[in-house]
Amino acid sequence: MNEPPTLARHLDGQREDIAKVVIAVAEVAAQLSAAISLGPLRGSMSQAVGRNTDGDRQTRLDVLADEAFAGALQDGPVLWYLSEERETVAMLNWEGSLAVAIDPLDGSSNIDANVSIGTIVSIYDALPDGDESFLRPGREQAAALYVIYGPQTAMMLTTGAGVSMFVLDRAHGEFLRAGQLYTIPAEATEFAINASNYRHWAPPIKAYIDDCLAGTDGPAGRNFNMRWIASLVAETHRILSRGGIFLYPADARPGYEEGRLRLVYECAPLAFLVEQAGGAATDGETRMLDMTPRSLHARTPFVFGSRDKVARVAAYHSLPAAEIAPLFGQRGLFKGAAS
Ligand SMILES: O=P(O)(O)OC[C@H]1O[C@](O)(COP(=O)(O)O)[C@@H](O)[C@@H]1O
Ligand SMILES: [Mg+2]
C-alpha cells in the first residue's frame, strides 16, 4: 500500500511562506495534542488564570497554547500576530510577509470533560499596518485551517483550492494526508444550536428552530436531530464530515447583541473552509466572507453548514412578521420545500 503524503510533501510547490506557517502550526499542534491527551496527569489545564480582553475566562491551556504558537511563529515569515488571548496585534518578524490570526484553543472549557477541542488559524498577506492586516473581509484570506484534538488529532486546511485533511500519526509525530478533497454533504438532518437561549432569540431564528422541532408535522416536512457540543471546532468537523447546520445567533442577553463568536479568528477562517468544502456561511443573512470586522475582537452571529439550510435561515429573515409568528404550519412559503 502506498504511504499517504506527509503535510510537508503536500505543501511542496505551494507558497513557501504559507507552507512554513502551516508546518510550524502543525508542530505545535502535535505537542499540544500530546499534552492534551495526558489530561489531569498534567495538572488541571482548565484552571482559570485570568480574563482576556473580552472578559472571557482564560485557562492555563489557553495561555500555554498562545505562547507556544507565538513562539514557534517567531522565526518564520509572520509579520503580524493576533490572538484571542492578546489585546493588540504583535509584531513577530519585521521582514515577514504574512499576518496570522489565531484562536489558540477553542472550546477550552471542555478539556476536563475529555471533549474534543481545537485550534483555528487565519492567514492573510500582511499589510504595512498591523490592525489593517486583520480588519478586512475574510474573502481576502490566503489560507485557513483548524486542528481538532479528538479521538484523532487532525488538521483541515485550505489555501483556496478545496479542503484537505491531515491526521496526526502519533508514532512518527507527522501529519499525513487522509483521503481526497472534502465536500460537505448537501443532504443532512442535523442542526446544532444552544437551545437554552431560545427565549432570547429573534423571531426568524425561533421560527427556523420551531420548524426543525416540528419535524414532519411542520412546514419542513421532515424530522431533524439536534447536536450541541459547545466546541466550535468539533461542530465544524461534524458538519464537514456529514452535513447539517450550526447556528450561534445574536440574542437579547447583555453582551450577546452580536452573538458570541469572534469574526477574525473564529468565523472568517471557518467560513473559508466551509465554502471551500461546498457549504455556506453567513451571519444569518450576509455572507461571512464579505463582512469587514469593526474591531480586532469583534463578535458576529454565525450560521454555517449545508448550503440549502443556510439559505433557508436567510430566507426566514425576509419573511413577513405574520409568517414567523410562533404557529407551526403557518409558513406557507416553505411548505413542501424540504431542506
Ligand atoms: O457556552 P456557549 O454559549 O454554548 O458557547 C459555546 C461556544 O463558545 C466557544 O467555546 C468559544 O470559544 P473559546 O473557547 O475559544 O472562547 C465555542 O467553541 C463554542 O461554540
Ligand atoms: Mg473559540
Ligand SMILES: [Mg+2]
Ligand atoms: Mg479560545
